[in-house]
Amino acid sequence: xxxxxxxxxxxxxxxxxxxxxxxxxxxxxxxxxxxxxxxxLHSGGSSLRxxxxxxxxxxxxxANADILSSISNEHCDAYVLSESSLFVWDDKFLMxxxxxxxxxxxxxxxxxxxxxxxIAFVSYQRKSEYFSHLQGxxxxxxxxRLRAVLPGDAVRVGHLDAHHHYLYTSHSETAxxxxxxxxxxxxxxxxxxAAEYLRSAEQSISRIRDLLKLNELFPGxxxxxxxxxxxxxxxxxxxxxxxxTIHITPQESSSYVSLETDxxxxxxxxxxxxxxxxxxxxxxxxxxAFNSAPNTQGFPAHICIGSCTMTTSHGDKVSFTHFQQDxxxxxxxxxx
Amino acid sequence: xxxxxxxxxxxxxxxxxxxxxxxxxxxxxxxxxxxxxxxxLHSGGSSLRxxxxxxxxxxxxxANADILSSISNEHCDAYVLSESSLFVWDDKFLMxxxxxxxxxxxxxxxxxxxxxxxIAFVSYQRKSEYFSHLQGxxxxxxxxRLRAVLPGDAVRVGHLDAHHHYLYTSHSETAxxxxxxxxxxxxxxxxxxAAEYLRSAEQSISRIRDLLKLNELFPGxxxxxxxxxxxxxxxxxxxxxxxxTIHITPQESSSYVSLETDxxxxxxxxxxxxxxxxxxxxxxxxxxAFNSAPNTQGFPAHICIGSCTMTTSHGDKVSFTHFQQDxxxxxxxxxx
Numbered sequence: 001x002x003x004x005x006x007x008x009x010x011x012x013x014x015x016x017x018x019x020x021x022x023x024x025x026x027x028x029x030x031x032x033x034x035x036x037x038x039x040x041l042h043s044g045g046s047s048l049r050x051x052x053x054x055x056x057x058x059x060x061x062x063a064n065a066d067i068l069s070s071i072s073n074e075h076c077d078a079y080v081l082s083e084s085s086l087f088v089w090d091d092k093f094l095m096x097x098x099x100x101x102x103x104x105x106x107x108x109x110x111x112x113x114x115x116x117x118x119i120a121f122v123s124y125q126r127k128s129e130y131f132s133h134l135q136g137x138x139x140x141x142x143x144x145r146l147r148a149v150l151p152g153d154a155v156r157v158g159h160l161d162a163h164h165h166y167l168y169t170s171h172s173e174t175a176x177x178x179x180x181x182x183x184x185x186x187x188x189x190x191x192x193x194a195a196e197y198l199r200s201a202e203q204s205i206s207r208i209r210d211l212l213k214l215n216e217l218f219p220g221x222x223x224x225x226x227x228x229x230x231x232x233x234x235x236x237x238x239x240x241x242x243x244x245t246i247h248i249t250p251q252e253s254s255s256y257v258s259l260e261t262d263x264x265x266x267x268x269x270x271x272x273x274x275x276x277x278x279x280x281x282x283x284x285x286x287x288x289a290f291n292s293a294p295n296t297q298g299f300p301a302h303i304c305i306g307s308c309t310m311t312t313s314h315g316d317k318v319s320f321t322h323f324q325q326d327x328x329x330x331x332x333x334x335x336x
Numbered sequence: 337x338x339x340x341x342x343x344x345x346x347x348x349x350x351x352x353x354x355x356x357x358x359x360x361x362x363x364x365x366x367x368x369x370x371x372x373x374x375x376x377l378h379s380g381g382s383s384l385r386x387x388x389x390x391x392x393x394x395x396x397x398x399a400n401a402d403i404l405s406s407i408s409n410e411h412c413d414a415y416v417l418s419e420s421s422l423f424v425w426d427d428k429f430l431m432x433x434x435x436x437x438x439x440x441x442x443x444x445x446x447x448x449x450x451x452x453x454x455i456a457f458v459s460y461q462r463k464s465e466y467f468s469h470l471q472g473x474x475x476x477x478x479x480x481r482l483r484a485v486l487p488g489d490a491v492r493v494g495h496l497d498a499h500h501h502y503l504y505t506s507h508s509e510t511a512x513x514x515x516x517x518x519x520x521x522x523x524x525x526x527x528x529x530a531a532e533y534l535r536s537a538e539q540s541i542s543r544i545r546d547l548l549k550l551n552e553l554f555p556g557x558x559x560x561x562x563x564x565x566x567x568x569x570x571x572x573x574x575x576x577x578x579x580x581t582i583h584i585t586p587q588e589s590s591s592y593v594s595l596e597t598d599x600x601x602x603x604x605x606x607x608x609x610x611x612x613x614x615x616x617x618x619x620x621x622x623x624x625a626f627n628s629a630p631n632t633q634g635f636p637a638h639i640c641i642g643s644c645t646m647t648t649s650h651g652d653k654v655s656f657t658h659f660q661q662d663x664x665x666x667x668x669x670x671x672x
Contacts, residue, residue, distance in 0.1 A: 130496040133469040143672065155669035159619070160466040160590055161524055163497060166672070188497055254496055283495070303639065305660065308667035320667065324641060324660070331644035331656065333491035336479065336502070 028231065031134065032249030032256035033127040033186075034084055035103040035142075039110060040092040040121040047090040049077055055113075056093075060086060063097050063106035071224040071238060078236040078243065080226045085236050085245045096260070098247065100135055104142040111149055121314060122150055122170040125288075127186060128163055130254045139166040146170075157308045157320045163188075163286050165320055169312045179316060181292040183265050185273050187257040189283030190250065198250035199231060208233055212279065217272055218244055218263075253334065257282070265294040274298030284324045291317050301326045364567065367470065368585030368592035369522075370420055371439040371478075372461040375446060376428040377454050383426040385413055391449075396422060399433050399442035407560040407574060414572040414579065416562045421572050421581045432596070434583065436471055440478040447485055457650060458486055458506040461624075463522060464499055466590045475502040482506075493644045493656045499524075499622050501656055505648045515652060517628040519601050521609050523593040525619035526586065534586035535567060544569055553611055554580055554599075589670065593618070601630040610634030620660045627653050637662045 041048065056079060057067050065083040072078070079086040084096040093110075097103045104124070111119055124146060126139045143154045150170040158164030163186075190198075194211045197203065205227050209215075214223060218237050221244065225235035231251055237244040244261040257280050263269045273294050277285065287294055307321040377384065392415060393403050401419040408414070415422040420432040429446075433439045440460070447455055460482060462475045479490045486506040494500030499522075526534075530547045533539065541563050545551075550559060554573050557580065561571035567587055573580040580597040593616050599605045609630050613621065623630055643657040 128497070132467070133471060133474055135469060138469055140672065154672040156672055157667055157669050159525055159667075161464070161499060161592075162620075189495060284498075303660075303662065304664050306665040306667045308669060310669050324639075326639065328640050329642040331493055331495075331642045333493050333644060333646050336476065336490040336492055 028251050029131070029254050030098075030232065030249050030251065031100060031129055031131060032098050032247065032254065032258070033129045034096045034098045034247070034258060035101065035127075036094070036096045036125040036260075037103055037107045038092060038094045038121075038123045039107065039119060041114070041118050042120045043091060045091075045118055048088050048093055049090055051088075053077075053079075056086060056088060059106050059110050060095075062109045063095070063101045063103045064099070065097050065101055065106075068226050069224050071222055071236065073222065073238045073240070075241050076238055076243060078224060078238055078245075080224055080234050080236055084234065084247055087236070087243055087245075094243075096245065096247075098249070102136045102142075104137065104145055108145060108149065116149055119150065119170070121172045122146065122152065122168070123314075123316075124168040126166040127286075128158070128165065130256075139168075143168045153313050155310070157310070158306065158322065162305075163284075163322055165286070165288060167312075167318065169314050169316070172314050179291040180262055181264055182260065182262050182290040183273070183292050183294050184286075184288040185259040185276060185294075186286045186288070187277070187280050187282035188255065188285065190255045190257055190280040191283065192281040194279050195250060195255065195281070198233065198248055199252065201230070203227060203233075205233075212246065213275065217269075217275055255282075265292060270295055271298055282325070283329060284322070286323070287319070287321045289319045289321075293319070299323070364587050365467070365590050366434075366568065366585050366587065367436060367465055367467060368434050368583065368590065368594070369463040369465045370432045370434045370583070370594060371437065371463075372430070372432045372459075372596075373439055373443045374428060374430045374457075374459045375443065375455060376457040377450070378456045379427060381427075381454055384424050384429055385426055387424075389413075389415075392422060392424060395442050395446050396431075398445045399431070399437045399439045400435070401433050401437055401442075404562050405560050407558055407572065409558065409574045409576070411577050412574055412579060414560060414574055414581075416560055416570050416572055420570065420583055423572070423579055423581075430579075432581065432583075434585070438472045438478075440473065440481055444481060444485065452485055455486065455506075457508045458482065458488065458504075459650075459652075460504040462502040463622075464494070464501065466592075475504075479504045489649050491646070493646070494642065494658065498641075499620075499658055501622070501624060503648075503654065505650050505652070508650050515627040516598055517600055518596065518598050518626040519609070519628050519630050520622075520624040521595040521612060521630075522622045522624070523613070523616050523618035524591065524621060526591045526593055526616040527619065528617040530615050531586060531591065531617070534569065534584055535588065537566070539563060539569075541569075548582065548615065549611065553605075553608055591618075601628060606631055607634055618661070619665060620658070622659070623655070623657045625655045625657075629655070635659070 060067055065081040068080045070079045077088045083099045083101045087094045152168050152170035154168040156166050221237035221239040223237045227233050233248040235246050242263050246259050249256045302323045303326050305322045305324050309319045311317050401417040404416045406415045413424045419435045419437045423430045488504050488506035490504040492502050557573035557575040559573045563569050569584040571582050578599050582595050585592045638659045639662050641658045641660050645655045647653050
């Protein structure tokens with residue numbers, strides 16, 4: 001089994017042995033940065049949820065990810081994967097994969113199985129990686145393959161030597177009536193008590209849930225989470241039509257925490273991002289918002305280095321914003 | 337012939353044709369970030385300069401670089417390469433190569449040809465690349481090969497998702513008596529009139545020399561420069577025992593300008609870096625200083641995001657500092 005660090009924690013002996021090797025959080029590199037695909041179907045066909053876990057397991061395996069556990073409610077089936085998450089609704093699915101997964105392989109298998117005529121819209125996003133040279137494909141490779149099936153627009157936002165984000169959106173003949181509000185918060189170089197706990201040898205799911213103040217920040221949600229060994233934590237949550245997912249790669253050399261949710265962050269959840277920023281205290285962070293404008297009230301002291309707002313051919317309003325803590329960091333040489 | 341952009345400018349028809357294709361500075365990617373190697377010999381042997389241009393041409397070719405031109409004075413032979421620069425003194429050489437060159441191949445060929453017993457010290461440095469996945473090797477690959485010949489220490493300074501720098505220094509039995517003061521200024525996202533001129537279709541060497549205020553900033557130096565087509569400029573300079581080299585990759589997607597010099601920047605040349613920063617107006621920049629502490633007087637308004645000071649086993653005091661202009665940048669999506 002794969003996982004955020006090559007192995008998942010479980011109660012078998014081999015995993016315990018792995019943990020007992022006392023791996024340092026400084027030594028272990030893992031690519032937390034996700035690729036993300038969302039595929040919507042034309043209305044009128046059978047539900048994607050009816051395809052069952054066997055089907056989704058096959059799709060996940062194609063991206064080199066395994067299904068670890070799942071929760072469901074009346075709207076959605078949410079799977080925690082060895083490499084991030086999968087959410088399946090009746091007429092669309094959303095899959096995030098980290099590590100060296102080739103998510104586009106899974107997307108193409110899905111399109112092949114269902115037939116391209118059923119596909120209404122594809123959105124594919126890729127965040128800049130820590131170690132792009134270890135990836136199985138580049139964004140440019142990926143969109144060449146996607147475009148061969150579904151023509152679409154692709155852009156990069158952000159300088160190549162800094163955080164940057166890639167987005168492909170397929171050309172869509174039908175306008176989408178209700179725009180999804182989705183917010184992504186990507187945090188880098190987490191510091192402080194939460195970061196230290198997440199790098200420590202003995203962790204528990206209940207303590208992590210407390211650290212993240214999950215019940216307070218996501219009231220009414222049902223959760224499904226997984227603690228990897230020696231490090232790493234993934235959680236999915238559902239509440240009515242809303243979803244959330246958080247993935248934590250805590251190790252010092254490449255620490256990264258991502259949140260994605262379709263909660264409306266302009267309303268009662270307006271402080272969600274600032275609450276998470278204050279828990280993880282990242283050196284820098286990015287916000288990617290689709291049809292949403294999260295407010296920055298309560299953010300740690302920062303400068304906003306750069307931002308971009310654009311509208312896709314599909315009509316989605318997308319913004320990318322890159323924040324840096326307003327403080328000087330003493331860097332420590334890392335021996336190689 | 338290779339070059340900073342695949343072709344060098346010359347007066348032949350093919351180069352003119354290339355230029356006439358009106359390539360946009362936005363479209364063309366070139367990896368300007370350099371790898372750098374310095375190899376010093378034990379005293380007492382024959383001079384490296386006596387090996388002649390044929391020898392150095394062979395070494396350069398091994399790194400996929402060609403010698404384009406040269407200047408000499410009583411201390412040094414300086415070569416402009418299709419991928420950056422080579423400086424040869426009696427008892428040491430310094431080679432910088434950009435693009436997808438594998439500089440460590442050249443270093444290993446040199447060591448093989450002279451015999452490892454003549455090598456007193458090797459310092460190998462690599463700056464984080466814009467597109468590391470296009471490189472022929474990683475730093476980790478490189479040091480594995482270097483260490484097989486000469487044991488040494490290696491470190492990374494800076495976060496993997498931001499500018500970071502790698503440095504390998506061989507273990508040295510003999511302490512170096514006189515420390516070299518070397519300063520490197522690496523500028524990213526250049527803006528303003530100089531940047532615009534360097535991206536324009538019709539450029540001349542004399543106009544670029546004026547823009548760079550070369551005679552004023554480097555009085556007494558002799559220069560050797562090369563203008564690449566459609567973009568890019570390299571210059572070497574010598575003055576007595578001192579050297580300087582500047583390499584410019586102007587295109588918008590990956591603009592990068594580097595200066596390296598052993599001029600003492602605490603003395604009469606104290607404003608050299610700030611003068612260059614005001615000419616190129618980069619969005620961010622790094623300074624790497626060996627046994628030197630360049631002052632920041634006159635720098636554009638900035639925040640110093642991070643810095644690190646360390647002493648190598650060799651006794652060199654090395655500092656890395658990462659600066660960001662204190663302004664918000666409106667980012668533009670780049671269509672792919």
